[in-house]
Amino acid sequence: MSTNEGRSRPTQRRRLLVSAAVLALLLAAVPSAALAQSSTQTSCQNELYSRDYSKDIDFGPDVEWPRGAWGDGDTLWVVDPLEDKIFAYDITAGDTFGDRLTGKDIDISADSHSARGIWSDGFWMYVSNEFNTDWDHNTANVKAYLLSDGSRSAGRDFDLYEYNNDPRGLWSDGDTFWVLQPNTTVRNDDQEIIFQAKSKIYAYSAGNQNQLGSVPGARQSSKDINNLFSDGTIAGGLWSDDTTIWTTSTNVSTDANDNGIGRVYAFTLSSGARDSSNEFYLQSSHSAPQGLWSDGETVWIADTWDDKFYAYHMCGWRAGGV
Numbered sequence: 001m002s003t004n005e006g007r008s009r010p011t012q013r014r015r016l017l018v019s020a021a022v023l024a025l026l027l028a029a030v031p032s033a034a035l036a037q038s039s040t041q042t043s044c045q046n047e048l049y050s051r052d053y054s055k056d057i058d059f060g061p062d063v064e065w066p067r068g069a070w071g072d073g074d075t076l077w078v079v080d081p082l083e084d085k086i087f088a089y090d091i092t093a094g095d096t097f098g099d100r101l102t103g104k105d106i107d108i109s110a111d112s113h114s115a116r117g118i119w120s121d122g123f124w125m126y127v128s129n130e131f132n133t134d135w136d137h138n139t140a141n142v143k144a145y146l147l148s149d150g151s152r153s154a155g156r157d158f159d160l161y162e163y164n165n166d167p168r169g170l171w172s173d174g175d176t177f178w179v180l181q182p183n184t185t186v187r188n189d190d191q192e193i194i195f196q197a198k199s200k201i202y203a204y205s206a207g208n209q210n211q212l213g214s215v216p217g218a219r220q221s222s223k224d225i226n227n228l229f230s231d232g233t234i235a236g237g238l239w240s241d242d243t244t245i246w247t248t249s250t251n252v253s254t255d256a257n258d259n260g261i262g263r264v265y266a267f268t269l270s271s272g273a274r275d276s277s278n279e280f281y282l283q284s285s286h287s288a289p290q291g292l293w294s295d296g297e298t299v300w301i302a303d304t305w306d307d308k309f310y311a312y313h314m315c316g317w318r319a320g321g322v
Helices: 002-029 031-043
Strands: 069-071 075-080 085-090 115-120 124-129 141-146 170-172 176-181 184-187 193-197 200-205 234-240 244-250 262-268 289-294 298-303 308-313
Touching (some): 069 115, 069 298, 075 115, 115 176, 124 170, 170 234, 176 234, 234 298, 262 289, 262 298
Parallel strands (some): 069 289, 234 289
Antiparallel strands (some): 069 075, 115 124, 124 141, 176 200, 234 244, 298 308
């Protein structure tokens, strides 16, 4: 009995050593995956939609009236209709974060009126423009520019529906364009109402860029998101992760629960239903929100009055809706 016990101890030691060696080899074979998972978990250890002050970006003196926003992961653009320009900023990690990238700026064409929203597929930059100074509510449109050099691509332009005459943010999944329309009332010199449009997100075909003659702009009314707001909410930016679509707003209703501050509303893209679990109030000083864009970890929201991008955590633990 004792002999058998004596022989079993070194055998157990050898097995333990072999197991440890195998485990070490397995761990050495997959360090990148483990590190990637650890990094993702670490970067998301924040309250969802809480502020991320370290990623705020000040626009500087060049930008007067920031509106729509779009980014590609390295660069973040914001459009300014007063300057007729889309300004570019560095959002890569490091010392250059937040720096101006003047070589990536895009000049808005002279025949555009009040550019509001921007979105790009990485090749063309699309810009929504409201009706012209003659108050002709049939002149709102989306104009296209080459992202690489800012030159016009008029063949990708399309007109907007007559009730989508004051377009704000726009976003696309590559097949459909969604264009935001706020509550709009147009009055003549006698203050008589000559036109009204309700807050809504209109849908249009994005066309097929690989098919000759296929251009965007055909209405896809079945994908519209209707009756966004019944109160005085003023909607601005638009962005989606393909499941939820968010819009920024300055809420001017008298409801005491709305606090009179900036807010982000959420809707399910496929059905148009409100998704209050993904809505959140903005920092109290962030009261004029406009364009927004997210890389999945951070959401940047432009503010018209403060001339800056406010940053919020887009991933992390969920505290609940508003």
